[in-house]
Amino acid sequence: MTLALFDFDGTLTSKDSLGEFLKYSVSREKYIINMLKFTPYFILWQLKLMRNDIAKQKLFKLFYDEIDEEVFKELATKFSLKKIDTIIRKERLEILKNHQANGDRVVIVSASVQCWIQPWCDKNNIELLSTQLEFKNKKFTGRFLTKNCHGIEKENRIRELLHVEDYETVYAYGDSSGDTQMLALADKAILY
Template identity: 70%
Template sequence: MNLALFDFDGTLTKQDSLNEFLKHSVSRKNYIVNMFKFLPYFTLWQLKLINNGVAKEHLFRIFFKDIDEEFFKKTATEFSLKKLDFIISKERIKILKKHQANGDRVVIVSASMQCWLQPWCDKNSIELLSTKLEFKNGTFSGKFLTPNCHGIEKENRIKAHLNLQEYKTIYAYGDSSGDKEMLALAHKSIRY
């Protein structure tokens, strides 16, 4: 059996699903206000004073801390099933579907959140390794449950989930420096 590992944002999509989810989840006014609140963390990240996982956790805390878990998950599922297909690249999804048709094991490995990727992955019979949010007592704690699934964490998650020795050929598809470690695991890596 062969294995095909796919990054999601920028590899399978034409736009970043995180920003689309944020716009979907709050009013235009709240989106703009929250992005201004996030600006200091964005600046620190751009200056490489904090890593992208820390910056992203601050972003989610600003937008969603203390949001009701059921409401949030309902919003994420709605976004996943009604909006994601509009930002998926038709050419790239054909590559993924070809792997599935060939009987290859297909896994999406993404820094984006499980809450809005899982319903879409379930609908398309795709395994998912991604970042998870922490909910406590029915609300979002403002923290991640798992490390941000980016860079070396992609490699860590893949190795924890799969025995790579079982696969005749490993394919990996990515588009950014955050996919470097995942691409290095593959016999055939494709960078967009």
């Protein structure tokens, strides 16, 4: 049996789904204000003085702290089903669909948030490993429930779900250094 692992943002999409979701989910004014507030964290992250996951949690806290879980998930589902197809790279989706047609197990492994990728994956019969947000008492806490599914965490999550060694052939598709460990698991690694 064959396994095909796909990164999402930049690999299957032409734009970052996080950026697109932020713009979709709030007013233009709130988007600009929150991005300005996020600038110091972005600079620290770019200078490698702040980890990726911490910067990302700061961003989510700025945008969605205390948002009602139902409201957020409904917004994420609408975005997923209305907008993701508009940023999907058709030629790369075709590669994924060919794997499915061949009976291969296909899994998307993404640092983006499950809430807005899962409905699209469900629609396309694709398994998903991704970052999950923490909700308590029906409100977003500003934190992640899981580790940010990036870099070594991609490998960890894949190994938790699958026995990679059980597959005759493993393909992995990625586009950035955040995919390095996932690509290293593959017999056939494709870096875009």
